[in-house]
Amino acid sequence: MSVEKVRTYEECESDVRSYCRFFPFELETAENAIVTLSSGEKYIDFLSGCGSLNYGHNNNTMKEALLRYISMNGIAHTLDFYSTSKKSFIETFKKKILSPRKLDYKIQFTGPTGANAVEAALKLARKVTGRTNVIAFTNGFHGVSLGALSLTGNRANRAVAGLALHGVTRAPYDGYFGPQFDTVQWLDQMLTDPSAGIEEPAAFIVETVQGEGGLNVASIRWMRALRALASKHGALLIIDDVQAGCGRTGTFFSFESAQIVPDIVVLAKSLSGFGLPFAAVLLAPQHDVWQPGEHNGTFRGNNHAFVTAQTAIDNFWSDDSFTQSIAKNIKIMETALAKLQSATGWPSKGRGMMQGLCCPTYEIAASIRARCVQTGLILELCGPCDETIKLMPPLTIEESVLHDGLERFSEAVLSVGNLAAVSAKVRSKECTTTLG
Template sequence: MESNVRSYCRSFPTIFTRAKDHLLFDEQGRSFIDFFAGAGSLNYGHNNDVIKSALLEYLSADGVTHALDMSTAAKRDLLQAMQDVLLAPRGLDYKVMFPGPTGTNAVESALKLARKVTGRANVIAFTNGFHGMTLGSLAMTGNSGKRAGAGVALSDASHMPFCDYFDADTDTISLIESYLSDNSSGIEPPAAFIVETVQAEGGVNVASKKWLQRLAALAKKVGALLIMDDIQVGCGRTGPFFSFEFAGIKPDIVCLSKSFSGYGLPLAVVLMKPELDAFQPGEHNGTFRGHNPAFVTATAALRNYWQDDQLSLAVNSKAKKIKATLLDLAEAYGADVRGRGLIQGIQFHEEDVSAKISRAAFGRGLIIETAGPNDEVVKTLPPLTIAEDALDNGLKILVDSVREVMGSPRTKKPAQSMASADEVSG
């Protein structure tokens, strides 16, 4: 009965019945180590005990489930936790908007807000970027296959080359600045730039600290806002809570979703500098923007995991282990490695190899997906809280799966890493 549009169930053809921490279990009783983590929405694993306890207590007390944007204790507690744990310690001053339940809702509202504030229509996105599947966010997305599903023109967007899109020596920021300073370039002055610090779906492409700093400066120079899409790589995925922290920048607007709820419940937020809070009451809304159970789990995640830097340090340690494994494989098979924190990938240059490795890994008990415009990158995306022995076992399965598909090592060429060591560790 299910539509032909289904996708992930084709990659992982079994029926799952339960999940706990880093494991998924199917009807046959088989267990699978999860290196996919709900496409990054399960940073704290499946059914995290601490977060689940808060949710069950709230539901057992008949806490409000649905409230549109009416005031509730659950919302108040989340806003206070965001101020106490996220914003004040980092010297960030943002207003908070609840736009709807998913990442694309956050992006759509950020685009509308930037256009309203600046009076401009054009938004500059980047090659290989992914920002969502509704029409506004899809216009910012580079992947031609996803764009083809729109059925209408995707307008008011210009796509520019991301960091190292051509090669490490091409200065893409200067290139973009040249377009914007030339009144015959055909590029309209932008309302905003929208960017990911690590292009997760686009192939685990990493923006350098210097590139991000120069992009922020360029946005300010041309009167555009900087929208940071931290939907997949925020919430600690790269080490610090926000993926842009390492660059020392303060975006005008930040989009969060996926792991922000902490439990896989739908929840998205938009952070905006106070002077940008320009929507009139009800000018942007959504029936499920007041998802109170997700407010409860998000609060529990913030209070339990982000009061100190212990989780960030653990992510950095595990990231080094993943990188070492991927670099060994890359050296043996002439592949490239890229990523930061616990989102890292390895690109094989033979066609369809990455998909074959994903299938072989599934057969051995590991769920791992591919990324990139042609699914050429095997992407590691385990829960941030994964136990060390589980991480080791998952990496061993990955190595065995690569060897199964690729055969004996073909080369001892030094492996290429697309990010410096400090960027990989966050």
């Protein structure tokens, strides 16, 4: 990218910008999994707007529905007034998402970010139970506004708050101490013992797959045990499905395989289907203890998002054909990552279409990312030290494009991995020579 093009961003945009530092190019157009730069170059997108573009860029069906709505002067902004587009979304969501899964949630439209929906979930859980403590888990990420940030584990993210973050107890996630350590049993013991020092919790909040924390996956057994634990101790179970929801793990909700019913579910990112800002909290009817206006926000009535969200549900979730299509893509990703794990010895991680490879160091992961950029592939890193490479292509990606992207990724991994192995051998030889 030319110095002239970069100058506007460097002179006028805050230094807080981050993705553009690793991907120093200018985006212009996009279709499904292909992004075209202002230079005309094409890239395969394995980032999908951090999970906000599960149905790809500029899905034609959603685009046409939105353009029709705009062309008829459909109302764009309604706060929480009733609107025809909101009603259509609610009815479609209930009919095609909630009812088939025997779920009876009420829907709360929050401010249009996952973090704001998390804030609402926290406030509601504390209001319902009359308790203040919330139990969150190691390597969890729930947003960077103050309430959500108190739940987020990453030390660097938390440090920016500039004040102490209270009201949260951190507990070990499934497998944090290895497969033999039952973290739910440990939690039960701590909560049962009145002298353990943990306040009774208002809620447990958890991601079934930790998208930013390193693609750690909660087992079905663990999720069921956590559901039972929350009920036993009079706490609510909140599932943060902001990144893992809307089909990313193969089913609409990421917790479906565990056959549990959370008290509260947080949705955002791909809920709009089109990359438009949109978030919601699903809550069990008995927990709807809000007074009017107790949690509000100017942009909780995004009617453009209602239109595209309804279209996405109609188009992709009316039957099980989309689920079957995702399953095929999941298998392709699993096969490619298994081969890389065998070749490198580095573990593959994740579930569904949010999978990746855990590298020995951040430096190796960053080198692989840089190599991918050179070959026309966009992806990101995650994990405590950004040591895990995360692959999140659109769920709708064409099979040929998925194979192409995975081949580019594999080439980058093997290229950098071989260099890392040679470098390690050289260092080992130098060390042996010195000691000798």
